[in-house]
Amino acid sequence: MSVRLQMLVLDAAALESRVEQLLADGGRMQMAYAWRSAPDAIEVRYLAAPAAGQPFEVWCVRPVDDALPSLATRAPLLGWYEREMQDLHGLSFRGHPEPHPLVIDRSNGMPRAPLVLPEAVDPQAQWLGFGPVRADVMESGQFLFLYIGEAIVHYVPRLFLKHRGMEARFEGLSPTHGCVLAERVSGVGSVAHALAYCQAVEHAAGCEVPRRARQWRVLVAELERIYNHLHYFGALADATTLKVGQAEGRLLEERAKQLAGQLTGQRFMRNVLCPGGLRREMVVPPGWPEHLLALRKEVEGYLAQLERTTSYLDRLITTGVLPREVAFDQGATGPIERASGLDRDLRRDHPYAAYDELTVPVPLAESGDAHARAKVRAAELLASFDLLEILLPRLATGPCRVACEAPPGSFGLGWAETPRGSLYYAVHVGPDGALARVKVKSPSFSNWRAFPFTVHQTNMMDYAINEASFGLTIAGCDR
Amino acid sequence: MPLWTLRGLGQGKATTGWPKDPAAHGQQGTIGMPSVGADRCTEDCHRCADACPTQAITLDTRGHLETLDYGRCVNCQLCVETCPAGTLQPGSEWAFGVRDRVDLQWSLDPDPRPPEVRLASHIERSFRGSLHVRHVDAGSCNGCESELQALNNPFYNLHRLGIFFTASPRAADLLLVTGTVTTGMHEPLLAAWEAMPEPKRVLACGTCAVSGGVCGGTETSGHGLEGVLPVDVWLPGCPPNPAAIIEALLMLLERKPQRIHGGRVHER
16 A cells, blocks of 8 residues: 655744645545543644645644644644634634634533624614424524625524533453444444544554455445435425425435445444455345345436426525635545535545546536535436446455554554545554554544635525535534 | 426435335344343453454453443444454444433343333323424534435335424424534534423434443543433444434334343344
8 A cells, every 4th residue: 555644843933834835735624533642641633635636744743832823724624623622622723713612611600612702783684593402303503694684694503502521432442342333423434434444443453455355445434425415405495495306305215225225234224334444245136236236226217307307406506605715625525525516535535445446437516506515416326326336346355354453652644535525533542452542533624614615705595405415414513 | 497397206205114114224234232142151252342442341350241331332343353252242232212321231140120111192282293303413423424314215204204403403303413522522512402392302313412422531522412412312333323213213213113221132
């Protein structure tokens, strides 16, 4: 395997110029997190993706007096990571444009998500609160609209009410138990989370996973994309009041989940992956590929019918536009950034598992509206079926697991392109061999940051459609 | 629009005949909660208890399996994979809804208490016609929500059973809670409960809501509903599949008997 990443030790004073250089060279920041290497030694690690074709860079920086210069004015997507470090690790970032708490506010007795609202200057404007308990079966999140009539002046999502402290929960667990936990960070991303986590542990251990296991990992990861994207179309049809379209999307999703259950014994395909390969020998049940092919035919017909439905298209086109530069600056990822013209996909750009033996198509769109997001997801959905059809007859024989022991004091980084975008796991193994620190960068954390920019200055009627067109989860964001 | 109607009609009926047709539950091929087989531990191996990420297993002084708490089980199968004696086996049972939390506890020496017999006349009249459910996500991974949303897909078609999700807690008979009850969701959860009219019931859906599961125990995560709300039905599972959720709802309505007593299946 080629070099996956470069580790660099930087001086705090060199950070700002380094970020400017990265951006000038066509690179982008990916995430930042803090960890304690010793009780009195804290370090911040930045993950940078230089221009295409180059390995990731990890910048290790020691804060001076628990403070660092804020990079949020140069790379706005880092704003949330800095605020998270402020809340959870007690660091401060000089010159942060939004220095208030993000994840946890401890000032009111119970540690919970803060509520920070900008002051309304127009006396006609009013705040409308919605949630955290919303109509129907929804994840909990509170949404606040500053509005005049039908017009939304400003929008504030209050997230992190579901903050379970999952990163802290990893600490002290064995790497095997860590995988069980990773599968439960975001349920509908169970495979992707397990995959990124396992790859991080394998990187720390320096072990090579057998080809058969890598192929199976792609198989379950693409099946996860299929049921998630089908869920997305059902939800989008619901938001555009297309009742039969909603029912059909939900039914196709159910078929995909039942196929997942038949293939792996679990509808979310949990209990399949482990550091070193697969938990057990896997077999494709007889007749399963034919069922997948039959599902594909139905999906093709469904997507074609959606694209012929003018009432649906009318409500998507020009709704919730995310301009390319906002998508880049605010850190949008996955189908969201690709619908705004950013050509990035970890499966192609930084191949993992068995993606190096496949050609992964990366569908793009330019308009950045709800329709562009739907078109990108539709093309990805069909591409996932293609990948599975290529992979199934090619599944290698041989072992599906190797011993994988991450040595004390080791560090590993793993990633996966989930149905919602880029996911990173950074894993630090402690002196006792247990997990000392695990950082989870979920795609929804990135996309929730970008989403409000498509809501400000729009109207109430479009909101539900716009939110559905982003396909966000809250569990992954809040952790 | 008319094209969609024709399209839908052309596809025929998608809804399962389950629970009337007992085989059509749609969960073929899935692995249930671990089951305790007829073979008993022969060695002092500790492997299952060491493998369990939620401390659901306790051992006796000989190091043999003594208790298994299904209310803590996240169905990760690690105990099953590590057991050398065949004491713990991959189970076929996934519907673990019970009224009494202790019924989720399997032990070597079962409580001699006979399975509780409840008569149909106990059904409260107010719940007989239909059930309106208010769901609250109190800090889940979204796995339970995914399965709850599936209840309204054409395959399970929950409406056919007279059970509906409702937007307002004021119109709800049942509070269905998922998640560990995080510090952020504690107050909104209680507010939803307060807003519901009497009589009202609570269903703890998923291992997180039952005991905190693998996600409980941090500064903000909570430990599920125990001590937070009076729970009428406990349904562990990670997540419970849609058919298991329907079983639990029908059990609450006393339209189906409780099948799990003392951590064991008792068919009647």
